[in-house]
Amino acid sequence: MTDWMRQRNDTGATSRRGPSLRAIPFHAPSCPGLVDLLSANHHERLVRLGAVRHFPARAIVYREGDTADAVFIIGEGAVKSCRDLRRGRRRISAFLFAHDVCGLAEAGRYVNTVQALTPSSLYRLDLHELSRALQHDSELEFRFLCRIVHELREAQQHAVTISRRHAAGRLALLLRMLEANGAPSTPGGGVQVPMTRSDIADYLGLSLESVVRASRRLERQGIVTFPDRHHARVLDRRRFEALASAA
């Protein structure tokens, strides 16, 4: 078991046990940034609905094409949601962390394969029961709607990211995303990088080699260091942000 596997226990991220939903709501903000969507009441309901399931690293949660019978909320850990293309190519459509949702299907079948990157625990919500709960509680349903809209925005952002030409910029954007989603307890501004270079490549639409070279470039320019494969640290915040937000 490696270092970063141990570190991703929720040290302060969630105070409550059980499933949790977070999103930036689409109505005007009462407080800025991500908001916990579930009231204690709703939380209770989902706890009764859901079964916690643990997955070791690399375990498959579900496969593309499987009959969709459940929705999952990430509790701990990190997973990837991917799709296989021709010729052994693979595209990762999202990395998911605590509070994220996956398992949305098309016509009764999952459209992505979801696989654990680190040992993870997921809350499994039976689709039929969830549907019934949503039918009976439009407030809860509204929270789910907010969450899906949130994911829609992230997917659009992802599309913008990978349409960029420069590999270093794409990588910076991923690192910034990891900063936002990563374990908040990391000391000294370090960033957890739970996925492999190959996963990063599939997410950014680059080759593995280009990811390595982009990493090297960031290090050579003194913008980011990579103490090891699963950690990064931003050294020059100014230039880092310039890279991450440049067109």
Next chain:
Amino acid sequence: MTDWMRQRNDTGATSRRGPSLRAIPFHAPSCPGLVDLLSANHHERLVRLGAVRHFPARAIVYREGDTADAVFIIGEGAVKSCRDLRRGRRRISAFLFAHDVCGLAEAGRYVNTVQALTPSSLYRLDLHELSRALQHDSELEFRFLCRIVHELREAQQHAVTISRRHAAGRLALLLRMLEANGAPSTPGGGVQVPMTRSDIADYLGLSLESVVRASRRLERQGIVTFPDRHHARVLDRRRFEALASAA
């Protein structure tokens, strides 16, 4: 007024007047493909809620950053949803046609600018009233949820599309999308192309010139012809599909 502007009147697409929602539902299919999500009852409700608004080509529906006070459903026409980046660059996150939804906000503000490509009519649903309606009718809300999930899948597909290397493949994918969304009344397998090459470039993450060259290549290879700037016709379906689905 050009030819293609005239042709996009709903000739058979919608039997009812008023707003319409379509999506591939995520539960197991009773019938394949896109499904009308609104019952006559729900439809009534939205008609009372919504006001039809007409926009000439190039008119702005709303701007990125505006206070979000309404959600829109496209009735007729085609619009683009885009975002401005640095240095005059622009990214189009989606082209929207009849039955599509736009106006989803983040923290009370629109995150995209929506602009009409052709003369269009949109149903404007006041956000507060819509929220109330969704609160009171969890069935209606569920339909909206289906629709947003549908858009999420399309956004993910878009990300996959523009991560491809070959310009011709990306273009083929866009044409196939236009075939699916376009006016179904077009005779002889022609495809309506309501947007400019520049819009296509911004959508596919290419330069304008690359779009032109990709078009030329498709013509030279006898796969697609472009009778004029706003029409395309697939000649060799076999090779076209190969291009559109290749990794």
Next chain:
DNA sequence: CGTACAGTTGATGATCATCAATCCCTGTGG
């Protein structure tokens, strides 16, 4: 110790962006 997998580096070619010049179409005003 040896296998397997992740990561690294270099050389080469493919593809695209950019710049610049030009064309084409449309609408406008003389």
Next chain:
DNA sequence: CCACAGGGATTGATGATCATCAACTGTACG
């Protein structure tokens, strides 16, 4: 009716960036 202006579209030349292939290193783990 024609000249002109302007945006969109087209084409060519050049350089930047990335993918690919291949060889190699490092690390984890039985």
